[in-house]
Amino acid sequence: MQIENNKDTIKACLTETCMGFSGCPNALFSERSFHRDIEKLLSRINFDKLFKDQVSEIFRKHHRVIISASCCPNACSRPQIADIGLIGAESIDVTETQCTFCEACIKICDENAITLEKTRGPVIQEDKCLDCGKCPLSCLEGKIISSQKGFRVLIGGKLGRHPVLAEEMPGIYNYEETMRIIEKGLLLLLKNNKEIKKMADLFNLYDKKALFEMLIQ
Secondary structure (H helix, E strand, O other): OHHHHOOOOOOOEEEEEOHHHOOOOOOOOOOOOHHHHHHHHHHHOOHHHHHHHOOOOOOOHHHOEEEEEEOOOOOOOOHHHOOEEEEEEEEEEEOOOOOOOOOHHHHHOOOOOEEEEOOOEEEEOOOOOOOOOHHHHHOOOOOEEEEEEEEEEEEOOEOOOOOEOOEEOOOOEOHHHHHHHHHHHHHHHHHOOOOOOOHHHHHHHOOHHHHHHHHHO
């Protein structure tokens, strides 16, 4: 297809989102300016031109960098296979408020991540919890409350001949922090673009812990 070979037609970065940005009952985050903010970021660092200039062959769709954002752990936009993936998340706290043992939190948890202990009330199994934010809504007594809302960030997913699932950075990041991580990731890709073509390849240049620290700083 001729259109696929046209550098002026194919954007160097494709942004994909779930329906949560336009309205979804599961959405934890629905920043309507997300697409516009990404475009401003790409323009500010001149990503389209700089990235395409490093591609010696005809620029095709598979060369594009994919940013995929989902507004909840359902991850409908498949962020796990994107260069940069975002998953809406809401961490929780268990307070000192008296638990009534109504079991509403247990019933609403799809991951079976909550148990009730006689003296403590709800106990969250962190290895099962996906930070979906449902249990604070179910707890009328305020025993479980929302702590932080933002995004889980994944780096380095890709398909193709050698598919790789993205690696998740530790923590939950607010909107401004997430945008800074995206910018730093894209700048790192441009810096090393003569050696690598995808975000996944950064793990061949940097230790995972060191890479994540670079993106967070």
